[in-house]
Amino acid sequence: MATARKTDARRFRIKSANAARRTRSPRAARRSPLATVALIAIGLLFTGGAYAAFNASSSDSGAVAASQESVERGEKLFAANCATCHGLALQGTEAGPTLIGVGAAAVDFQVGTGRMPLQNQSPQAPVKPVQFTDSDVDALAAYVSSISPGPSVPDSEYLDAAGDATRGAELFRINCAMCHNVAGAGGALTEGKYAPALTGVTEKHIYEAMLTGPQNMPVFNDANLTPEDKRDIITSLKYLENNPSPGGFELGSLGPVAEGLFAWIFGLGAIIALAVWLTARAN
Amino acid sequence: MSSDTRTAPAPQRAAKTSVTGAVSNYIDERTSISAVVKEFGRKIFPDHWSFMLGEVALYSFVVILISGSFLTFFFQASMAEVEYDGSWVPLKGLEMSAAMDSALNISFDIRGGLLMRQVHHWAALLFIASIGLHMLRIYFTGAFRKPRELNWVIGFILFILAMGEGFTGYSLPDDLLSGNGLRIIDGLIKGIPVVGTWISYLLFGGEFPGDQVIGRFYTLHILLLPAIIVALIALHLVFVVVHKHTQYPGPGKTNDNVVGYPILPVYAAKAGGFFFIVFGVIALMAAFFTINPIWNYGPYDPSPVSAGTQPDWYIGFADGALRLIPPGWEFVLWDRTWSFNIIVPLVVLGGFIVVVLLYPFFEAWVTGDKREHHLLDRPRNAPTRTAIGAAGVTFYASLWAAASSDIIATHFKMAMEHVIHILQFTTIVGPFIAFFIAKRICIALQKKDREIALHGYESGRIVRLPGGEYIEVHQQLDEYERWKLLNFNEYQPLMIRPNAAGKISSAQRVRASVSRWFFEDRIEPVTSKELERSSHH
Numbered sequence: 001m002a003t004a005r006k007t008d009a010r011r012f013r014i015k016s017a018n019a020a021r022r023t024r025s026p027r028a029a030r031r032s033p034l035a036t037v038a039l040i041a042i043g044l045l046f047t048g049g050a051y052a053a054f055n056a057s058s059s060d061s062g063a064v065a066a067s068q069e070s071v072e073r074g075e076k077l078f079a080a081n082c083a084t085c086h087g088l089a090l091q092g093t094e095a096g097p098t099l100i101g102v103g104a105a106a107v108d109f110q111v112g113t114g115r116m117p118l119q120n121q122s123p124q125a126p127v128k129p130v131q132f133t134d135s136d137v138d139a140l141a142a143y144v145s146s147i148s149p150g151p152s153v154p155d156s157e158y159l160d161a162a163g164d165a166t167r168g169a170e171l172f173r174i175n176c177a178m179c180h181n182v183a184g185a186g187g188a189l190t191e192g193k194y195a196p197a198l199t200g201v202t203e204k205h206i207y208e209a210m211l212t213g214p215q216n217m218p219v220f221n222d223a224n225l226t227p228e229d230k231r232d233i234i235t236s237l238k239y240l241e242n243n244p245s246p247g248g249f250e251l252g253s254l255g256p257v258a259e260g261l262f263a264w265i266f267g268l269g270a271i272i273a274l275a276v277w278l279t280a281r282a283n
Numbered sequence: 284m285s286s287d288t289r290t291a292p293a294p295q296r297a298a299k300t301s302v303t304g305a306v307s308n309y310i311d312e313r314t315s316i317s318a319v320v321k322e323f324g325r326k327i328f329p330d331h332w333s334f335m336l337g338e339v340a341l342y343s344f345v346v347i348l349i350s351g352s353f354l355t356f357f358f359q360a361s362m363a364e365v366e367y368d369g370s371w372v373p374l375k376g377l378e379m380s381a382a383m384d385s386a387l388n389i390s391f392d393i394r395g396g397l398l399m400r401q402v403h404h405w406a407a408l409l410f411i412a413s414i415g416l417h418m419l420r421i422y423f424t425g426a427f428r429k430p431r432e433l434n435w436v437i438g439f440i441l442f443i444l445a446m447g448e449g450f451t452g453y454s455l456p457d458d459l460l461s462g463n464g465l466r467i468i469d470g471l472i473k474g475i476p477v478v479g480t481w482i483s484y485l486l487f488g489g490e491f492p493g494d495q496v497i498g499r500f501y502t503l504h505i506l507l508l509p510a511i512i513v514a515l516i517a518l519h520l521v522f523v524v525v526h527k528h529t530q531y532p533g534p535g536k537t538n539d540n541v542v543g544y545p546i547l548p549v550y551a552a553k554a555g556g557f558f559f560i561v562f563g564v565i566a567l568m569a570a571f572f573t574i575n576p577i578w579n580y581g582p583y584d585p586s587p588v589s590a591g592t593q594p595d596w597y598i599g600f601a602d603g604a605l606r607l608i609p610p611g612w613e614f615v616l617w618d619r620t621w622s623f624n625i626i627v628p629l630v631v632l633g634g635f636i637v638v639v640l641l642y643p644f645f646e647a648w649v650t651g652d653k654r655e656h657h658l659l660d661r662p663r664n665a666p667t668r669t670a671i672g673a674a675g676v677t678f679y680a681s682l683w684a685a686a687s688s689d690i691i692a693t694h695f696k697m698a699m700e701h702v703i704h705i706l707q708f709t710t711i712v713g714p715f716i717a718f719f720i721a722k723r724i725c726i727a728l729q730k731k732d733r734e735i736a737l738h739g740y741e742s743g744r745i746v747r748l749p750g751g752e753y754i755e756v757h758q759q760l761d762e763y764e765r766w767k768l769l770n771f772n773e774y775q776p777l778m779i780r781p782n783a784a785g786k787i788s789s790a791q792r793v794r795a796s797v798s799r800w801f802f803e804d805r806i807e808p809v810t811s812k813e814l815e816r817s818s819h820h
Contacts, residue, residue: 123698165373173459173587180590182459183579187590188689192698195590236373240579246391247401247573255460257687259574260596263408267568268416271339271409274560275332278553 070135074143077136081117090147102212103150104141109208111137113201123192124215151211151221158231159203161238168236171229175220183253184237189216199241203234324547329530333424336417338554341516342561343410350403351505357393359385360501362457362494371578379457379582382497386456386577401569407452408574409565411445411597418442422642422672424659426529428652432643434522437515439640444512446597451504453575453595457497460575462583463592466491467602474625492585529659534766538657593686603685604628607707639675648794649801651777663732664771666725667801673721674714681710722804729806735760736768736809737817769809776802 079088085096092098096118099106110116114128132140145152173182181187184198193216198206210230213219225233244250251258311317328334361381367374369384370391389396418438421427427435450468454461469491473479488495527541536542544550568574580589594602605628612623638645646668647653662669684691685706692699739757747753759765777798781787 166375166377169373169581170377173581173584173589177459177587177589182581182587182589183576185591186693188692188699190699192692192696194693239373245573245576246578247397247576248571250573250576253576253579254690255591256575256593256595257591257599257690260408260599262572263405263568263596264412267405267409267564268339268412270564271413271561272332272336274564275335275339275557278557278560279330279332279335 070139070142071146072143073136074139074141074146077132077140078143082140085118090144099144100148101150102144104145104153105151105208106212106214107141107144108137108153109205109212109214111140112208113205115214124194127196154204154207154211154227154230158227159207159234160231161203161235163228163232163235165232165236165239167229168232168234169239171225172233172236175225176233179217181253181255183240183250185253185255198237201237203238206230206234206237320547323524324545324551326524326527326546327541327543328546328550329528329541329543331531333420334528335557336413336420338557339413339561340410340417342558343406343413343565344512344516345558346406346562346565347403347410348509350399350406353395353399354389354403355505357385357389357396358382358455358501360455360498362492362497367582374578374581377582380497382455382457383577383582386458390578398569401572401574402565403452404574405568405572406565407449408596409561411442411449414438414442414445415597419672419676423662423669424529424531425656425665425668426659427643427646428656429647430526430655431522431529432647434519434526435643436640437519437522441512441515441519443636444508444515448504448508448512449595449597451500451508453598454500455497455504456575456577457583458577459580459583459587459589460577460592462492462585463588464594464598465496466585467594467605471601471605471625471629474622475629476619476621476626492583527657529657532658532661532767532771534763536658538655541657591689593690596683599686600679600682601628601632603682603688603706604632606685606688607682607703607710609707635675635678642671649777649798650774651798652772652774656772660771661767663725663728666722666729666805669725670718670722674718677713677717678710681706681713685710726804726806732768733806733809736765737813769814771808773808774802774805 078086082096085093086099087093087096090099092100107116110125111132112130114130115125117131118125119128130137141153172180172184176184179187179189179195180198181195186197187195189195195217201209207230209217210220210225210233220230251262307317359381363381364378365381365384367377367379367384367387369375369388371387374387386400389400391397421435421438450464454465469483469487472483472486475482483491486496486499487493488499528543530536530541530543533542544553593599605625608624608628610624612627614621614623660668662672685703688699688702688706691697692702739759742756742758744756745753746756760768777795779787779791779795782791
């Protein structure tokens, strides 16, 4: 197990180094040296982050299969942190829905992104700093799925972000862009709810979000989008995230509104400032 | 053009001078251009930053023409399906129109192409923004008054045409975002009763999206609209020269003179420099900031719609109007659907455009003022006009903001419904509030001016009089400063006068009551008698 993980990790590192080289070469001529530095920094950050995520998820699948010990720890954690809202037997209460059948993936997503435990009433559980260690999250997930099985934490083979980006982008436009915006910049829903921006979300959490459909997001089960499709979608999202826009700063990828504000405030603002200076000079 | 040109005619000078002299002499003997240059070069142009907004528009337009010509070399206005095989990985192998394919190639595979695309698009945003600001300057200073009413109309038509240019250009790459925009336009057109569907079929050459519209927009975008715009800009500028430039009131500036610099050499040099400044700012924006990343949007396909789909800023007010209409304004009558959710915004916006277009004539009618005006008003000295302007700006800005209701909701953590309701309020009630507030502020400022003109300003120096009384010394402004506070037009409500037949027509009555509304509360300028009295203090 341990050796397999290590070779996997090495393969991954080589692959991402290749990817970085591949994407750098065609436009190298147009970039300033600073951009290259930034790109390398981002690349390193990404590789590090992905590596950590990769490690976490593979140890995770080990844990789920594993020990009674972990389940028991999970039970204690659950009773202490979650049962007030979700009930001691996961049956749900006034304050929270039942967790019967949600599976390890939902717990991993909700707790791993900091959404759970919920702290205050708002239209939608916001992302917060994660409150549990990775092994606690695993224990909670193990406990919930031991009571009533459901979708499990995805296999690492679908999380390598090395699928078909073109297909993924197409699938994303068709299935996700109406809520999350084509560039994954997020968007508004009704009554104060919103689809969050997707930059900085780990591969595993993207997969789990599709699998479990948190809150207002629909569930994309394996019949809707096969694991391969999900892998492609993750690939395209990661491609966007790791390749800074060839056109320069992106202004939040918010589209024409951001561009219009920028043109008025900074563009026209700068020109007017210069005009004032030019006419003041004469006197 | 060198100053030699101006003074070239003397032959003995040409004999001993340089190549430039010889060349300019050669040209002058054949074209008599020196007379024109002399006449034109002596035109005086006043110096104020707000007079350069129109120039910003002109220079951005030049930048648009230059960068646009570059783009036409590589763009293919065709909706034929091709497979993308360029450098942008996440689109490789996808079927798309030749237009999108060529726009992507311009972005990634043609040297300098992306920069040119971004220059073109940023310049377009700036072009329309600077026209808008220029119009506001003209409006609030009353520069549209006789003899410049027609130039206001030309300018405003230019604004509308520029929006047309912008919209057609925005649609050309045939990406998902612009396709969504076109779909909205298609819906708007189809919402027009009776003829809507016909017009839509005519425009798109069949059912939306068809395979015609990009080609047609291309013709409009690079041929028809630019030609009209260039012609109108030329006319606009001819009028500026004929009317001479307006100026702000000040000592020595009258309705019959223009104080400033001659076009040659000072003004021309400045203007030339300013062109490069505008170009430079646009180039910097284009070099550092992404605009319209079509590679994120992907090719147009009628099924997906992205969250946060918006038009470019200048179409925002129309999109906003659609978003603000409450649900359920649609019903079936006589076997037809009547979409008042579309008809109402169309009519309201159309009305708004007509009102802005014709405002100078309205004001002339209200004031009954037939004099020529070359001195600008300070906005406070025309309170009702300024207030109407503030109301118009509020109305437009609310519609404009509504086009980004979703982004306001997510970024200020509000519910979308609340944003919409607030903007519905500011669109309908806001203009009245803005009118009231702006008018009060203007009148208050006028009162303050009057006070200062008569009694000077508080110097902060407290003096104790021999009798023990304390007073604060008021200090008079110097002549120059005071001048500004004293001289402005005085208007009074029109009197109703019987016409030749001795009758008072109802049109006269309407006119008189509008005029009363326009001028009912006003601050009269300080009279010389008052001034004299105050100086004896």
